[in-house]
Amino acid sequence: MVINISCYKFVTLADREDLRADLAVRCQSLGLMGTILLAPEGINVFLAGTRMAIDTIVATLRADPRFADLQPKESLSAEPPFRKMRVRLKKEIITMKHPLIRPEEGRAPSVSAVTLKQWLDRGSDDAGRPVVMLDTRNDYEVAAGTFENAVDYGIGIFSEFPPLLADHRDNYAGKTVVSFCTGGIRCEKAAIHMKAIGIEHVYQLEGGILKYFEEVGGAHYRGDCFVFDEREVLSADLQPATGRVHR
Incomplete structure (x- = not known):
């Protein structure tokens, strides 16, 4: 059985x-x-590999103080969902084209999967505000599945998100907005941006959809979750789904 992991960390890297x-x-x-x-x-x-290989690389990463708190999300597959190994340099680990957003200088508040399910069960957060789920993913990802009644802007790339959000900012007055994505990285950037443009009650879903599936299953979610490997979509039990979604 192959172990698949995903994780990220916003932190300045001067020695890339x-x-x-x-x-x-x-x-x-x-x-x-x-x-x-x-x-x-x-x-x-x-990354994908044997249990020993995955545990070894995670230990290696965590030995660097900058990555000591990495918390990989895991899933299983019969075969590796990648064909090669690549370590690449990029301008941004997720392209938003808003260079002033620096998540390591302060994260937006997060909500755990368990707490979010409680909010969705009753239709409001702990303060009694209506909860709006905001999908920050691209249109082909949303097509595979999303939360019930979630808002999405039909974007083709993440850099389209900020101007569309600005056009709809007033829609979120008096509500609690929970941004979500596959694994947490886009919804973290999105939540910080929402705070920066004056949306008051904002949370990111900690660990994204995959962590939500891991902790509470598919409650309030419809469909599957698109992933960026050869499995393409995972069901709420984190197994490859039978249907396939093509970009």
């Missing part, structure tokens, strides 16, 4: 070239497949 070389050698020696993205703003990891 050296880090890329070191991680490439380590991952290759462990027989891992997948992608690690390194940008000035942080790291984004998608």
Whole structure:
């Protein structure tokens, strides 16, 4: 059985070239497949391999103080969902084209999967405000599945999100907005941006849809979750879904 992990961390990386070389050698020696993205703003990891190989690379990453608190999300598959191993340098680990957003300088508040389910069960947050689920993913991802009554803007790329959000900002007055995405990275950036433009009650779904599936299953969610590997979509039990969604 293959162990698949994903995780990210927003943190300044000034030594990306050296880090890329070191991680490439380590991952290759462990027989891992997948992608690690390194940008000035942080790291984004998608890897697949044996239990021993995954545990070894996670321990290696956490030995670096910058990545000590990485919390990978896991799923299983019969075969590796990647064909090669790549460690790549990028301008952003998730492209939003808003360089002034620096998540490491302060995260937006987050809500756990368990608490979010409680809010959705009763239709309001702990303060009694209506809860709006805001999907920050691209249109083809949303097509695979999303939360009930979620708002999405039909975007093709994440950099389209900020101007569309600005056009609809007034819709969120007096409500609690929970941004969500696959694994947490886009909804974290989105939530910080929402706070920056004056939306008052904002949370990010901690760990994204995959963490929600892991902790509470598919409650209040309809369909599957698109993932960026050869599995394409996962069901709420984190198994590859039978249907396939093509970009």
